[in-house]
Amino acid sequence: MSAFLSFRVQASPGGASGLVMPTEGGSVEVLFPRCAGLDVHRDTVAAAVRVQSGSGSAKVEVRTFATTGGSLAMLADWLAENKVTLVGMESTGYWKPVYYLLEDRFECWLLNAAHVRNVPGRKTDVADAVRLSDLVTHGLVRGSFVPPKPFRDLRNLTRARRTAVEERTRDVQRLEKLMQDAGVKLTSVASRLLGASGRAILNELIAGETSPEFLADLARGRLRNKIPELVEALVGRFRSGHHGFLAAQLLERIDLCDAQITDLDHRIEVMLAPFRETVDRIQAIPGIRWVTAAVLVAEVGIDMRRFPSAGHLASWAGICPGNYTSGGKIRSG
Template identity: 55%
Template sequence: MKEIADKVGGLDVHRDTVVACTRVREPDGMVTLSKETFNTTRKGLEDLARFLIDAGVSTVVMEATGVYWKPVYYTLEGLFPQLWLCNAQHVKNVPGRKTDLSDAEWLADVAAHGMVRPSFVPPPEIRELRELTRYRKTQVDARAREIQRLEKVLQDAGIKLTSVASAVWSASSREIIEALIAGERDPAVLAQMAKSRMRAKIPQLEEALYGHFGAHHAFVAKQTIDHIDYLDAAIEALTQEICERLVPFESAVALVSSIPGISATTAQVIIAETGGDMSRFPTAEHLCAWAGLAPASYESAGKRRSAGTRHGSPALKRTMIEAARAAARTKGTYASAQYARIARRRGPNKAAVAVANSMLNVVWHLLTNGELYQDLGADYFESHNDPTVQVKRLTKRIEALGFDVTVTERVA
């Protein structure tokens, strides 16, 4: 097999150590291998960099091993013409011959022969932004779990607040729960704390608030509310920091958020995950595949079978599917019409993935062309149907019911 690189370094990364192997082809055609193990401390990584520089390698390859690759990659970044981070599934070694030294040698060998492609690693400023948006998402998820835990406490106490209120966490619900924590147990007094539209349900509230809310329920509910308040403050602080870092990308955020179903928060995540630079993805299909929203392929012996969607960026995939479900609830949009058509035949989950694919495809075009989104409308599919085909289809259905059909075209 033809070699594409003469001087390559392969790194097998672990938590405490990194095994390096340099593969250098000499002028006489002989290949020289040199292997050494280094610590992953700052001093150990500096020794690793000197080892690779002294060997004269031009391409350094490593596997994406959990989070342990990050300090190694960041230390070597900018020191070599090519620094590759590779998907571990794409560089599997020969079974039965696995050692740390052989893994490093195998990485160097497959890179020298062009048998592996580097993964997308964004620049430092995007990596920092990505860290913030992902951490914000964990806080949002934690907040949702705390609200569910509060509902569990109320149900355990026999307080059926959510049987009347639309949500366990609203202005009225919070005031009622805080009164319960403070010791108030009279359902009539608690029901009078309802606000706005919930006041029309005061009789039902009185019945729902009659339970056995005890001291231990009050303690757990108080801790839960305090945690929710802390998470609200953390989410607000993170959002403020993210907005400040996104000032250079304000135009990109505006373009992406012009798509129905994509909020400013969702647009922030899309920019953080993709970097906002669509030149890294040759086509919109490449971006969708990288996000894990494109169908995978499986073919053997000339037969193809369904293989689901490709593995991709979990954070971006989740964000786009959430946006697709939001777009499906909009009125009079192309996305809502597309979702309805597919959901009837394939179910809601596959419809959500299909709409997410379309929306990410649009994101690529908007960021590439710098244009705002122009919706095609909910009647797009109907307006593009061939009337003749529809007539034939409907005629066959009527004839199948035992009727004769004569169709005459109306004169305009």
Template identity: 50%
Template sequence: MVARVCAIDIGKAGLVACVRVPHASRPDRRVQEVREYATVTPALLALADWLRVERVELVAMEATSDYWKPVFYLLEAEGFECWLLNAKHVKNVPGRPKTDRLDAVWLAKVVERGMCRPSLVHPKPIRRLRDVTRYRRSLVREQTREKQRLEKTLQDAQIKLDSVISDLHGVSGRQMLQAMIAGQRDPKVLAELAHTTMRRKIPQLRQALAGHFDDHHAFICATMLRRIDALAADIAQLDNRIEEMIAPFAAAVAKLDEITGVGIRAAQEIIAEIGVDMTVFPTAAHLASRAKFAPIDARSAGKKKGNSTGKGNPWLAGTLGEVVAAIARTNTFLGERYRRLTRRRGKKRAIVAVGNSVLTIIWHLLSDPNARHHDLGSGYHESRINTQRRQRDLIRQLEQLTGQKVDLQPRPELPAAA
């Protein structure tokens, strides 16, 4: 299938490369050579020179942790066609000796005979955008954890402020925290720092602020607030950076923003994870399958086995989970679909099913430049149900409830008014 191929078994500090090419005098024979290189840049450039001498057409490597990235990116920049392979798809045959050299040889044989297919590796702009969006989400999670630690510290001091104020880090909550850290302990004085509509809760605030907050708690809370503010500043910088990097894909972001529950931030994260080129996914089902938001049918001996969708991209799954949570509160087609599935199958299955629908919509919007999102409405399901079937189901339910036979009669005509 591939005449000149190189397969690489990658480690953290070194790699083993196997090159297989046709024999110089015997066309029915193959010649292979195995070499070892370090993973530092000069050694990788030497590897690229060797592959040029051998006129290698394809370079394949397993996705080993993050160690494959510098090798893949450097060889890609040097002009080689690179394949990233899933280790599960090219597992060595059981019973064979397993060494780095034998793994490289086995991988070369698998690739040259067309027994595997490459994994998706996004182009450089999408990869860089993904790095920034993932780091932003990590900082948001860390900021949330820090806020939770602050709430626990207040609970330790018998300060029940978060039971009265919905946003502890709003204007009123932050001023009260700063005043307590500065040394103010009087609940009446602290409650008067409430702003606007929060002043209606001054009696409740006085009770919530009557605790035993002392200098020990003040020191810990001050440290936590500084860390929260520092994370907020870093997140704001990342937001600006994402706005710059997402500019070439502004049209795609605007189209995804049309979907119910998908905001600008969610659209940016989705594009960073799946890209904008939908030709790599032949159908919408391929996209849902890659994200592990597709059902898996597992049957054996005529019985259906319980099975999960598998472990997919956790970053994409987190964004889709937030999108579905927003959809669930809307009076739309997808919102009604979520509620119907929740009643029958539970919340977890409903999240996966609605997430699958969202990915299907995304695929069509990004595949067709002229496509636009149009909500079918929350009454779409009811309008599609056959009237006679619905009538039959209601009669059956009434008969089971009463234990009697139900017979429908036409409604008598009312006498005409005089």
């Protein structure tokens, strides 16, 4: 790694603070002589431009910009003025607007935060930006996969759908706990709390009906063969003024999630139309249905050349077993 000899403060456009750091060349091979490292935060981004000379020395200039649209445009212009060819930034929670603005003008690398940890006790925004530029210029880090533009909107939709499904599942679990609190053991007999029979029984309970016989007679389909068991399971302490009020709120939220999921499914289908052939081929894999196929296309795209091998794709997806050996013992991976 290069050692910093000195630094001096330098004014920068838009009132941004600047820093210039001449450095000595290190022994590590320089792969990218003109690069930049960005330390991105919610309101500011520290940018370190590193220019490696032929003699082995390097000059690092650091400036801090706001993350507003105008300031990021100034950042892009400044990087272009320095003829930067490669930009590396850590994958914090605020990288997307910076990455998306710069990717059309520069090659951008999104760096895994676990791979660019700093020495404890030496963490500042400026130091982080300089360190990132040093790692990038010597090729000591690799950029993470970022889906191409056409698939990002699709990924937003599939992830929103997953969030809606998870919220619905949590509310169904809360409703089940509420029924248990009221002593109503409906799910001990019916396989689904919100099936056609369960929903009809819940609606009557919320309306104030308390007769187990009347409620059990609402069963439909094969559940009617279990009416005696239903009568016994529906003898509880359900109070419409309390349990009914809470159950009605939960059902309203579940219905809202159902409507959101339906709307998202329609939107996802529209965005998948150009990739219908690929989606159909993915669904030919045993166990893969439409939703999973849509998620796969949204997360990795359709150009597998971005991954050197199937193993790299599996590793990126997080489905490879770990390798944890210590003291000659193979531990859980």
